[in-house]
Amino acid sequence: MKLIVNTVNLKLGGALQRSISFLNELKIIGKDEYYIFYSDEVKNQINVESFPSNFKFYFFKYSPASLIKRKQIISYFNKLEQEINPDIVFSFVGPAYWRPKSIHLVGFGIPHIVYNDYLYVKKLPLKSKLEMLYKKFWTKYEADYFVVQTEDVKIRLSKVLNIPLEKIFLVPNGYGYQYKDKNLNLFQDTKVKGFLLLSTYRPNKNFEIINDVINQLKKMNIKVEFHVTINNSDYNKLFSKNKSWVINHGPVKNNDCPQLYAVSYAMFLPSHLECFSASYAEAMKMKRPILTSDLSFAHTVCGDAALYFNNNDPTDIAKKIKLIIEDKELYNKLVECGTERLKTFFDSKQQAMSYIKICNKIIEMSK
Numbered sequence: 001m002k003l004i005v006n007t008v009n010l011k012l013g014g015a016l017q018r019s020i021s022f023l024n025e026l027k028i029i030g031k032d033e034y035y036i037f038y039s040d041e042v043k044n045q046i047n048v049e050s051f052p053s054n055f056k057f058y059f060f061k062y063s064p065a066s067l068i069k070r071k072q073i074i075s076y077f078n079k080l081e082q083e084i085n086p087d088i089v090f091s092f093v094g095p096a097y098w099r100p101k102s103i104h105l106v107g108f109g110i111p112h113i114v115y116n117d118y119l120y121v122k123k124l125p126l127k128s129k130l131e132m133l134y135k136k137f138w139t140k141y142e143a144d145y146f147v148v149q150t151e152d153v154k155i156r157l158s159k160v161l162n163i164p165l166e167k168i169f170l171v172p173n174g175y176g177y178q179y180k181d182k183n184l185n186l187f188q189d190t191k192v193k194g195f196l197l198l199s200t201y202r203p204n205k206n207f208e209i210i211n212d213v214i215n216q217l218k219k220m221n222i223k224v225e226f227h228v229t230i231n232n233s234d235y236n237k238l239f240s241k242n243k244s245w246v247i248n249h250g251p252v253k254n255n256d257c258p259q260l261y262a263v264s265y266a267m268f269l270p271s272h273l274e275c276f277s278a279s280y281a282e283a284m285k286m287k288r289p290i291l292t293s294d295l296s297f298a299h300t301v302c303g304d305a306a307l308y309f310n311n312n313d314p315t316d317i318a319k320k321i322k323l324i325i326e327d328k329e330l331y332n333k334l335v336e337c338g339t340e341r342l343k344t345f346f347d348s349k350q351q352a353m354s355y356i357k358i359c360n361k362i363i364e365m366s367k
Helices: 013-029 070-084 126-142 151-161 209-219 232-239 254-262 278-285 296-302 314-326 328-342 348-365
Strands: 002-006 033-038 055-059 088-091 104-107 145-148 168-170 193-197 224-228 246-248 266-269 290-293 306-309
Touching (some): 002 013, 002 070, 013 254, 013 278, 013 348, 033 070, 088 348, 104 126, 126 151, 145 151, 145 348, 151 168, 151 296, 209 314, 232 246, 266 278, 278 296, 278 328, 290 296, 290 314, 296 306, 306 314, 306 328, 314 328
Parallel strands (some): 002 033, 002 088, 033 055, 088 104, 145 168, 193 224, 193 266, 224 246, 290 306
């Protein structure tokens, strides 16, 4: 099989981290011919020279997502596709803003499209809604097949975009390559507990609620630290008045993420929307309890392995933080449930093998 793996449009967040894990696993298990389209963001986290001779890398400074550079980039994409003559193209997460002539498998990762019944999506400003319509168009136009991370997203994607279920493949997410040999004991007690929100800043992540939660915790006379991993500009804008409560580690590389869990008391994710946050599986792997939004996307992934809160209610969130600090039995139960739940997910090797298996299956189906 000759496979183009397109990661050029990935700039930050979980999709970027997963693509790096995929490439690292493919380096070990891959037996086919791989042509990797990649950018600075991927380049900064992998050693291209360490890959065997069945890999060829093509660097792109810009993504087709750029309206100014799109025509130039797509022209080069098309030229390379013609030269390589691949059996299939796999864009790790879309929209890739490219419609190759070859069979195109695209990873889906835009929760706004499939969770359009959520109040958060309905209340988005007009500009954001127009942006989602644009992404929705490209999502359907560019792909022949899709790969998703949960059954819920698979069903919703089929309905929203009128795509046959047999054209949507499921590969459960899980923890990345960097967590393979990491096993932690339960958190060693400290006076000030740290709650980790391991994510880049996006409006749907609901970072803003943290300031209101802090106000409620102050009323309860409870001191904690929220650990975040965002750009300094976003940090200063959001938390200028609460820097003693919110510790910023800045954008982190894959290999540095496990250590953040190691020094944290629990994982905290107040998102309005997710397709599947890898943070859930990472927290389970690192034996940390999960505090997250009481919404269907979270229940689909976490089941009984999370303590849920109303992510629009800072008082409820503060109460759940207080509960997880004071109730050691609950803390341990959530960790145990997470360990069991983790068995239903794929590790990075299983994910990589599944992607390759899907590519081969699609090629066979298309003959």
